Amino acid sequence: MRLPRVALVAALTLSVALPAGAFETRARAAWVYDMTTQTVLLDKNAHEPLPPASMSKLMTLNMLFEALRDGRVNMDTTFAVSTRARKMGGSTMFLNEMDRPTVRELMQGIAINSGNDACVVVAEGLAGSEDNFARQMTERARQLDMNDSHFANASGWPAPEQRMSMHDLGVIATRLITEFPEYYPLFAETEYNYKDRAPANAHNRNPLLRIKAADWQADGLKTGHTEEAGFGLVGSAVMGERRIIFVVNGLASETDRAQESEAIANWAFRQFVLKTVVEKGTRLAEAPVWLGSASKVGLVPAEDVRLLLPAGALEDVKAEAVFDGPARAPFKAGDPLGQLVIHIPGLDEPTVVPLVAQSDVEKGGFLVRLRSAAAHLFSRAAQTASDAAGS
Incomplete structure (x- = not known):
């Protein structure tokens, strides 16, 4: 019966409360997520595959963190630097063929300096070639339900096949925070200068790390910029019990990125309240x-x-x-x-x-x-x- x-x-x-006013972002695409309650607060074109620029380095770091967890490498493992890696343009940690950087140094070079050379070194060290590594990144993305992502390289260098959605960037950010808490503090570091070679590129470009807000504090994760992608940021911040993740892309300038990211964090924390109702x-x-x-x-x-x-x-x-x-x-x-x-x-x-x-x-x-x-x-x-x- x-x-x-x-x-x-x-x-x-x-x-x-009634719904908070929707945030009118200038970004081409955005995704804002309250990790504490697993609530999506903002979704603007969040599943559109877009050029992710250096924000896709989060996936490269995920692959490296997984290799650390599996015991395939340790923090003191050293990798060779190929001529191809040394010749990478854009952001760099200024590696050369004589160097043997450790995994720890490469992690800092990627997360803080956004080193394209460091990404190629990791890709070749883990998978033999960057092409192989990019295929592995794409396969891993599918396993993590990041279905709007496809990778052509490890660094986010402009390529027609290099695409991620803001949702997928938020998914990988969430994973880095929850699955690898021992490595996550790396994203809050503001300076790294490998062998004193990169004073002009030693600072972390995340503008929120320099904000000392009274009630919330940013602690990651990654900026990105190319001509095609515009300016973007994958950020995370905490206030009390709450943690939010926010992803924006397609902004017109570095200033716009900094202002929009701070405004989104303020909105997410101050327009929503965590409350025990029963x-x-x-x-x-x-x-x-x-x-x-x-x-x-x-x-x-x-x-x-x-x-x-x-x-x-x-x-x-x-x-x-x-x-x-x-x-x-x-x-x-x-x-x-x-x-x-x-x-x-x-x-x-x-x-x-x-x-x-x-x-x-x-x-x-x-x-x-x-x-x-x-x-x-x-x-x-x-x-x-x-x-x-x-x-």
Whole structure:
């Protein structure tokens, strides 16, 4: 016997905020993501494959970090520098064929100096050639569900096949932060000068690292610029419990990039509030129980329900407790029995929170099972009679 899906709408009525005003960015494409609540705050052409310039170096670093994690290299492993690497133009850490830079030095040369030469050294050291490495990057991107990405090189050097979307850049940024916390502080370093060769290229170009905001602080990740791509940035910043990731591309100047990135961070932190709307263990609904020692059981969230809510005028959130009933005994407190579906104004996708049993319910005795069986038979007989009457 199965009851129909039950939706309880009145159980949770919260006074929260209306949607924040959409951010009108000058960027050709942008993606803003609240990591703490896994909420997309802004999506402007975020799945359009675009020239990523040096922002694609994040994928190169991901491949190197994975090699470190797998034990294929360590921080003191040295790589040879080819003539091809030495001749790379653009941003460089000024390597030459006599050098044997370590993995640690190459990581700094890529993340801080944006060294195109360092990227070629890593590609050739890990895959034998940059072409092989680019193919491996593309394959790895597919495995990570970065379906808007294709790589022709390791550095982001202009090429028709070198494309990434802002969404994919956000995905790889999220991965670097969550999967490689031991290496992530590298992105906040502001200076690196390999063998004192690059005083003019020693500083990190991320403009947000130089901002000492009172309430939020940037700590990564990567800028990019070519004539075709314009100016872009993959950034991340923290304020209190929250971390955001933001990606912009196609801006007209270095100044525009700095101003737009700071404005986006301010908007993301100050137009949305992280709030506990339901405490764990709060009874939100009751589910009927089949063949149990109790006829019903409370449904509660196992953890505090915390939502990112847009600031502004007050408005009601729509919430419903949804479950397929009745719950079949026996079960224990904490066993999942349903879901709390919360619709927040301004967000396309609802937030779904598991609901669990508030208490243990044992299997019922003989009389309980007899009464339940009789009720089930009576219900079926009544339904049959109703169908016959209607035919």
